[in-house]
Amino acid sequence: MKHYYNPMSRAVTTDWMLKELDAQHQQILIDFTTGENNSSDFRKINPMGKLPVLVDDGIVVTEVAAICAYLADKFPQKRLAPEIGSVDRATYYRYLFVTSNTIEPAFSLTASGLEHPEPASAGWGDMPRVLATIEAMTPETGWALGEQFTAADVVFGGLLDFSMVFKLVDASPKVAAYVSRIRQRPSYRETHGAFIEMADK
DSSP states (O other), X not given: OEEEEOTTSTHHHHHHHHHHHTOOOXXXXXXXXXXXXXXXXXXXXXXXXXXXXXXXXXXXXXXXXXXXXXXXXXXXXXXXXXXXXXXXXXXXXXHHHHIIIIIHHHHHHHHTTOOOSOGGGSTTOOHHHHHXXXXXXXXXXXXXXXXXXXXXXXXXXXXXXXXXXXXXXXXXXXXXXXXXXXHTSHHHHHHOHHHHHHHHO
C-alpha cells in the first residue's frame, strides 16, 4: 500500500488510522511548497490534487472517511469496524459520513465568514443544527460505538479535534472530554505532534 501524505493535511487522520492498524505501507510525502500536489503525475492519481490518497494494489482510494472505512474492512482482525451485517454498522456509517457531508462544510463556511442564503436547502443545514448534532452524537464515555474504539472515532473524533485546535468550534465539556480521550491514544500522539503542540499553547 502507498499512502500519499503531508503532515499539514487531512492525511494526518489516515496516517493515524494506519498506525492504529499497525498496517505496513509506504509513506509518500507530497511537498506542497513545490506544488507537487498539482503535478501531472499526482493529478493522474487524484485529479483533485488533494490529500490523502491511498493506493492498494492499483486501487485508488481518496477521502478520509473512505480510506478509513476501507482500511478497517481490510484488517477485520483489528476490530476497528463493526462486523458487516451487525446492527452497529448503521451507526458506524453515520459517524463516518456526517463529518464530511455535514460538519465540515458548515465549519468551512463559518470560518470563511459566510452563511448559506437558504440553510434549509443545504445538506448541512445551519450551525445551530450542526452543533446540536455534534452534541447529540458525542459519547458521554468511551467511544462512538461504546467500549470498542473504531474508525468512527478516528474520523468523527479526528474532525472534532481538528476543529478545536483551529478554534472552529467552542467545544462543550462533553465534546472536550471526548477529544481529550482521543488525544491520549498512543497512535494519535505518534501522528499528531504538531496538533499536540498547538493544543498545548
